[in-house]
Amino acid sequence: MIKEIYTTRATAKGGREGQVKSENGELDVDVRGPSSKGNYLNPEILFAGGYAACFDNAIIGVLHLKKIKEATHETTVKVTLGEIKKQQYGFEIEITVAFGNLDLKLAKEVINLAHEMCPYSNATRGNVKVNLEVKKL
Known part of the structure; x- marks a missing residue:
């Protein structure tokens, strides 16, 4: 059982x-499958956006702690x-974090700790292949 911080709901139809x-x-928003013509959101785009925001926030948390x-x-x-x-x-998921003003060795340590902290990472761990990459900003 988790200690609740926040709860929300979304409903899909169709x-x-x-x-x-x-x-x-x-x-x-309207959603369409990945093969649909035109510019539509799809569940994968929504998931990628949520994961990116959450992981980036975990990095902020790790940087603050360090x-x-x-x-x-x-x-x-x-x-x-x-x-x-x-x-x-x-x-399969690939997370790439570009850092400025931080050496790559320390950046790798930061993203590994963020991967432990992020709820999306914890939800996918052991079930989804996640690759972590670091690069210079």
């Missing part, structure tokens, strides 16, 4: 060819949807 709405109304103030960073999450076996699907 699956990958439908609409998603959050309970507070701020998210209210009292590192001069570092700058941005986090990119690549989500790949694929078939594990016939009619069973899954993800």
